[in-house]
Amino acid sequence: MSNVFILADFSGDKATKTTAELATAAARIGAVTAVVLAGAGKGAALAATVNQGPIASVLILESDDFAQYGVAASADALANLIKEKSPAAVLIASDAYGKEVAARIAVLTESGIITDAVDVAADVTATQLVFGGSTTVHSKVSHGTPIITVRPNSVEADFSASSPAIESATANIGDAAKKSKVSSSQPPVKGGRPELNEANIVVSGGRGTNGDFAVVEKFADELGAAVGASRAATDAGWYPHSHQVGQTGKSVSPQLYVACGISGAIQHRAGMQTSKTIIVVNKDPEAPLFDIADFGVIGDLFSVLPQATQGIHAKKS
Amino acid sequence: MKIAVCVKQVPDSWAEKKMVNGLLDRESVDAVLNDLDEYAVEEALRIAEAHGGNEEGGANTVTLISMGPDRATEAIRKALSMGANDAILITDAGLAGADALATSAVLSKVISDGGYEIVICGTESTDARMSVIPAMISARLGWAQLTFASKVAVDPAGSVSITRVTEAGVDEISAAFPCVISVVEKINEPRYPSFKGIMAAKKKTIEQKDLAAVGVSASSAWSQVNDATPRPARAAGVKVTDEGSGGTALVDFLAEKKLI
Numbered sequence: 001m002s003n004v005f006i007l008a009d010f011s012g013d014k015a016t017k018t019t020a021e022l023a024t025a026a027a028r029i030g031a032v033t034a035v036v037l038a039g040a041g042k043g044a045a046l047a048a049t050v051n052q053g054p055i056a057s058v059l060i061l062e063s064d065d066f067a068q069y070g071v072a073a074s075a076d077a078l079a080n081l082i083k084e085k086s087p088a089a090v091l092i093a094s095d096a097y098g099k100e101v102a103a104r105i106a107v108l109t110e111s112g113i114i115t116d117a118v119d120v121a122a123d124v125t126a127t128q129l130v131f132g133g134s135t136t137v138h139s140k141v142s143h144g145t146p147i148i149t150v151r152p153n154s155v156e157a158d159f160s161a162s163s164p165a166i167e168s169a170t171a172n173i174g175d176a177a178k179k180s181k182v183s184s185s186q187p188p189v190k191g192g193r194p195e196l197n198e199a200n201i202v203v204s205g206g207r208g209t210n211g212d213f214a215v216v217e218k219f220a221d222e223l224g225a226a227v228g229a230s231r232a233a234t235d236a237g238w239y240p241h242s243h244q245v246g247q248t249g250k251s252v253s254p255q256l257y258v259a260c261g262i263s264g265a266i267q268h269r270a271g272m273q274t275s276k277t278i279i280v281v282n283k284d285p286e287a288p289l290f291d292i293a294d295f296g297v298i299g300d301l302f303s304v305l306p307q308a309t310q311g312i313h314a315k316k317s
Numbered sequence: 318m319k320i321a322v323c324v325k326q327v328p329d330s331w332a333e334k335k336m337v338n339g340l341l342d343r344e345s346v347d348a349v350l351n352d353l354d355e356y357a358v359e360e361a362l363r364i365a366e367a368h369g370g371n372e373e374g375g376a377n378t379v380t381l382i383s384m385g386p387d388r389a390t391e392a393i394r395k396a397l398s399m400g401a402n403d404a405i406l407i408t409d410a411g412l413a414g415a416d417a418l419a420t421s422a423v424l425s426k427v428i429s430d431g432g433y434e435i436v437i438c439g440t441e442s443t444d445a446r447m448s449v450i451p452a453m454i455s456a457r458l459g460w461a462q463l464t465f466a467s468k469v470a471v472d473p474a475g476s477v478s479i480t481r482v483t484e485a486g487v488d489e490i491s492a493a494f495p496c497v498i499s500v501v502e503k504i505n506e507p508r509y510p511s512f513k514g515i516m517a518a519k520k521k522t523i524e525q526k527d528l529a530a531v532g533v534s535a536s537s538a539w540s541q542v543n544d545a546t547p548r549p550a551r552a553a554g555v556k557v558t559d560e561g562s563g564g565t566a567l568v569d570f571l572a573e574k575k576l577i
Contacts, residue, residue: 070462070481070488070490071452071462071464072455072456072461072462075452075456095483095484095485096448096464096465096483096484096485097483097485099447099448099449099452100448100449100451100452100462100464102449103417103447103448103449103450103452103453103456104452104453104455104456106417106418106449106453106539107418107421107453107456107457108456111539112416112418112538112539112540113416113417113418113447113449113539113540114540115446115447115448115449116446116447125543129548130336130545131334131335133548134334134547134548135334135335135336135545135546135547135548136545136546136547136548137336137542137544137545138542138543138544138545139540139541139542139543140540140541140543141539141540142538142539142540142541143539143540144539176459179459179460179461179462179492179493179496180461180462180463180490180491180492180496181490181491181492182488182489182490183489183490183491184488184489185486185487185488185489186486186487186488187485187486188484188485188486188487195484197484201576223577241503242482242484247443248352248353248443248502255576256571256576273551277574277576278551279567279570279571281563281567285556285558290553290556291551291553292550292551292553293553293554293556294554294555294574295554295555295556295557295567295570296553296554296555296556296557297556297557297558297559297563297564297566297567298556298557298558298559298563299558299559299563300559303559303563303564304559304563304564304567305564306564307562307563307564307565308564308565308567308568309564310564311564311565311567311568312568312571312577315568315572315577316577
């Protein structure tokens with residue numbers, strides 16, 4: 001059986017659910033090796049958290065160059081490993097870091113690349129949703145090792161416990177990958193809420209909030225949801241830009257998306273219309289977003305949301 | 318300093334797009350300068366202006382590099398009217414359907430022949446949205462990669478420091494020339510072309526080259542589209558008007574769908 005690499009994804013010192021999603025997709029193709037890139041002496045502890053999903057083995061590459069030289073060092077080590085082991089495919093999380101690592105690997109190993117896959121089949125055909133989710137595309141890499149980045153939260157992960165064999169290999173990193181030096185790194189400031197692109201539920205606010213996100217946040221917290229915002233809201237400085245959902249912000253496809261006071265320009269729809277269920281709350285009955293809503297409430301978010309928050313709270317207790 | 322900015326002409330992001338034979342149908346939609354490239358052009362101009370300007374006789378030049386059909390000159394003129402000095406456009410029938418790998422190979426050759434110190438790109442194009450070209454150019458040329466910059470500081474003596482902002486956090490990164498930078502859209506507010514700028518842009522040179530003139534051969538794409546199907550439009554579901562119990566109706570819907 002052929003071997004497939006995934007690049008294990010971590011948040012802090014723990015493997016994320018994205019790692020299990022990558023493994024689930026990769027296991028359709030072959031036996032999964034999760035590659036762990038770690039600082040010197042840190043690999044074993046990280047590898048121990050890679051224990052969910054169909055993972056046959058974990059391969060640790062340790063080097064302090066990963067932290068010091070960023071994307072280029074990670075990609076170089078991984079590319080050299082791919083050249084040596086010739087896996088059937090390489091699956092990487094489709095975030096900024098993952099896509100750049102994939103891009104460099106594709107160049108270094110002379111391989112085709114597909115980004116933002118939402119699914120990968122046993123024959124390594126990737127499914128993508130393009131043009132803001134309006135078109136489904138199936139494509140396949142035809143040269144070299146297929147390098148595929150997979151969108152977090154797209155593949156339904158098999159979270160069953162696994163106890164993979166743990167091995168180590170040498171991280172080979174050339175000088176060309178050590179040209180940009182990272183002098184400091186700060187993890188993202190985390191509130192108590194889930195990450196936008198990993199959340200099962202996203203509650204977003206737009207122009208209709210008039211800058212007051214308190215009711216949106218309370219409703220989100222009651223649902224355990226991430227908070228998003230339309231471009232109008234982030235441009236107005238009402239909510240941090242990192243929470244923008246839309247064509248020039250983040251694309252999300254949660255189980256449930258609740259849009260509050262967002263009219264639904266095509267730019268916003270492009271970032272959320274692949275959500276499984278969409279709820280829209282808006283005062284304006286003509287808001288275009290109602291056209292794609294599974295459930296719509298024509299009303300003021302400042303009265304609808306608090307009532308709904310209370311209602312959910314009552315059901316839980 | 319010689320600064321290059323990679324720009325792309327893309328279908329208007331407000332337009333409905335469709336696929337024909339596995340490729341985006343570019344003929345049927347309005348074409349514009351990629352929104353996100355405007356931030357790259359603006360940043361290049363600001364860097365030039367902060368270190369001796371890019372007017373005639375100034376210390377710097379800002380050259381636009383683009384790959385695309387003849388029609389791409391429209392988008393390039395817009396960037397020239399913002400204040401870039403000149404442009405190189407690579408147009409060749411052999412590039413139709415080029416993937417990111419082929420595109421990055423062509424751009425890299427033009428960049429390395431041009432003797433630039435700094436290359437600036439937007440983070441992605443609004444059509445393909447792959448976000449891989451800056452990293453690919455950096456890997457091909459062996460130049461430093463300084464991407465997803467929300468802040469760029471250039472020392473004309475030969476180094477650049479950036480603040481990189483991604484979902485993974487905030488990094489401070491620096492490198493010596495030559496380097497490839499990509500900028501996020503919060504880095505600046507792109508200027509509107511002035512009337513003077515628009516008039517001046519008409520006289521600026523867009524050097525159009527084919528692949529033979531660039532000195533690379535066309536390579537076929539290394540990934541193929543098997544099929545592309547429009548997804549069925551989402552149908553509108555239930556809509557209620559809030560008359561005092563809209564929030565409760567919402568909760569009932571969530572419960573019915575087992576979402577709570």
